[in-house]
Amino acid sequence: MTAHVIADDAEALAVAAGLADVFRAGAARRDAERALPRAELDRLSASGLLAVTVPAEHGGADVRAATLAEVFRLLGAADASLAQIPQSHFVYVNVIRRQGTPEQRKFFFAEVLAGRRFGNAQSEAGTKHVQDIRTRLTPRPDGSYRLDGVKHYSTGALFADWIPVLARAEDDALHVAYVPRDAPGVSVVDDWDGMGQRTTASGTVRLAGVEVPADRVLPHHLTFRGPQLHGAVAQLLHAAIDAGIASGALAEAAAFVRTRSRPWFESGADTAVEDPLLVQRFGELALRVRASEALLKEAARAVDAARAGLTDDSAAEASLAVAAAKVQAAETAVEVASALFEVSGARSALDSLNLHRYWRDARAHTLH
Numbered sequence: 001m002t003a004h005v006i007a008d009d010a011e012a013l014a015v016a017a018g019l020a021d022v023f024r025a026g027a028a029r030r031d032a033e034r035a036l037p038r039a040e041l042d043r044l045s046a047s048g049l050l051a052v053t054v055p056a057e058h059g060g061a062d063v064r065a066a067t068l069a070e071v072f073r074l075l076g077a078a079d080a081s082l083a084q085i086p087q088s089h090f091v092y093v094n095v096i097r098r099q100g101t102p103e104q105r106k107f108f109f110a111e112v113l114a115g116r117r118f119g120n121a122q123s124e125a126g127t128k129h130v131q132d133i134r135t136r137l138t139p140r141p142d143g144s145y146r147l148d149g150v151k152h153y154s155t156g157a158l159f160a161d162w163i164p165v166l167a168r169a170e171d172d173a174l175h176v177a178y179v180p181r182d183a184p185g186v187s188v189v190d191d192w193d194g195m196g197q198r199t200t201a202s203g204t205v206r207l208a209g210v211e212v213p214a215d216r217v218l219p220h221h222l223t224f225r226g227p228q229l230h231g232a233v234a235q236l237l238h239a240a241i242d243a244g245i246a247s248g249a250l251a252e253a254a255a256f257v258r259t260r261s262r263p264w265f266e267s268g269a270d271t272a273v274e275d276p277l278l279v280q281r282f283g284e285l286a287l288r289v290r291a292s293e294a295l296l297k298e299a300a301r302a303v304d305a306a307r308a309g310l311t312d313d314s315a316a317e318a319s320l321a322v323a324a325a326k327v328q329a330a331e332t333a334v335e336v337a338s339a340l341f342e343v344s345g346a347r348s349a350l351d352s353l354n355l356h357r358y359w360r361d362a363r364a365h366t367l368h
Contacts, residue, residue, distance in 0.1 A: 001161075003115030004048040005059065009067040012052045016071040019047060024078035024248075028354040034198050036190075037082050041159050045115035050086060053093055058109040065233065065307070066300035069240040073296065076244020077251070080361035081199040083241050085156045088120035091234045092164040095176055098230070099218045108178070111162070119160030119181070121151035121205040135167040135207065137175055137217065145169075145217060147177055147185075147210040155202040157181070157188045163205065166220065173221040177212045185210035196357075196364025227315040232303055232322045238368050239299065239322065242329035243292045245365065246336045249358035250289050253340040253348075254282065256355070261345050272345075281343055285336050292329040299325035333362035 006012050023040055030037055044050065053068060054060025068090065075083035096108045112118075124134060135149025147167060157163050163186065165177045179186060187206040194202065223230050261272035269275045302321035306314035337359035341348050348355050 001045065001115040003046050003051065003113065005113060006048040006052050006061045008061055009063045012049065012061060012063050012067050013070060013074075015047050015049055016074045019044060019049070020074040020078040023075065023082055027079035027082070028357060030079070030199050031081065031357045032354050036158070036199050036201055037079070037085075038159065040079075040082055041085065041117065044082075044086065045117055048115075050089055050115065050117060051109075051112045053090055053097075054109045054112055055097060055105075058105065059113055060109065064300070065236060065303040066297060069236050069296055069300040072237050072240035073244040073247070073293070076241035077248035078244075080241060080245050080248075080358075080365060081197045083244060084197050084200050084202075084365065085159065086117070087234070087237045087241070088122075088156050088164070089118040090237060091230075092118045092120065092176065092178075094230065094233060095164070095218060095220060095223065098228070099176075099220065099222055101215075104215060104218065108162075116161040117156065117159060118178075119154060119156035119158070119163045121154045121157055121163050121179075121207070122166040123151060123153040124149070125152040133166055133168050133174065135165065137167045137169045137177060137212070139170065140211075143214045145177065145212040145214070147179065147207050147212050149207050151205040151207070153202050154188070154205040155200045157205050158190055158201040158203065163188075165205075165207065173219065176218045176220045178216045178218070179207075179210055179212060183210055194364050196360035196362070198357075198360075227306075227310050227312045229303055229306055229310070229315060229318060232299075232306075232315070232319045235326050236296075236299055236303060236322050238365070239296055239326040239329045241365060242326070242333040242362065243289075243296050245333040245358060245362045246289050246292055246329065249333070249337040249340050249362070250282075250285055252355060252358065253285075253336075253343050256340075256344045256348055257282075260347060261343075278343055281339070285339055285343075288332045289336060292325070292332045295321075295325040295328045330366040334359070334366060337362040 052063045056062045138146040185208045189204040191203040263269040263272045267275045299321040302318040306318040
């Protein structure tokens with residue numbers, strides 16, 4: 001696979017905006033038919049967007065967190081399922097950046113620049129809590145590992161070239177094993193049946209005696225020693241998807257009211273867009289969306305500032321800013337996606353229009 005190499009932040013945003021326009025056109029159909037976006041993901045890979053956080057010394061654009069958040073917001077407004085798929089990709093690119101050896105960085109960053117995709121296999125079902133990881137890396141006499149376990153909610157794994165797997169070693173320390181999607185013993189099951197984000201294929205990954213070379217395993221437990229931005233960046237992208245869903249739903253509602261809605265017969269207005277109560281409600285929703293976008297930008301700036309001078313205090317400030325953005329964006333996504341029907345009227349509830357995908361996506365994604 002070959003991919004375009006994006007040069008800088010401005011190009012990344014331009015490419016994302018162009019792809020969002022393309023992806024938006026087929027989003028309703030893909031959701032309604034549960035048509036998995038393989039062609040769209042190949043286009044995303046070829047565009048070079050998946051490599052924009054590769055460090056400059058390895059040939060990447062190394063874009064700011066503010067740029068990455070805006071990329072996800074644009075994609076989320078167009079198709080929240082498609083935007084969700086690469087979220088883990090960027091998280092595990094960051095793990096390599098922080099914990100990889102020089103040789104691992106050279107190898108994996110070249111893979112990313114070539115358009116290769118990372119999925120994820122981290123969450124497990126039926127455990128005490130999300131950090132109760134039971135998947136195991138067992139050392140072998142030759143220095144390699146045997147990997148065994150079952151993972152759920154494995155967004156991106158079905159479409160991945162590499163699947164980063166969270167597992168514990170003999171000392172119970174957390175590691176990430178980067179496993180080829182087609183490695184013997186790896187089975188990816190498309191059994192995701194969520195009501196929202198229907199085309200993420202966030203199903204099950206089964207790992208049975210998978211052989212993993214030592215140089216494909218990274219010490220993830222070290223990520224959390226000292227000040228770090230691992231969680232802040234991961235949650236920033238979730239917040240960006242929610243902000244995107246909200247802006248997409250608001251735009252869809254406005255287009256519907258302009259072209260299809262009728263005014264309330266007692267409003268005295270000739271068109272729905274002149275109904276004063278509708279104008280007021282759209283104003284309220286627009287304020288919520290703008291507040292979400294403003295907090296998202298502020299959170300991204302805090303992450304960028306912390307990166308430039310990483311301390312306990314700067315990491316804490318970034319994490320708090322991201323948390324505030326995520327709360328606001330999550331609440332707004334659900335509210336606006338629901339209000340779409342309130343402002344558009346009875347016809348908007350027709351299943352054939354599939355406008356309810358915004359609410360389903362918002363309700364499913366905000367459970368993260």
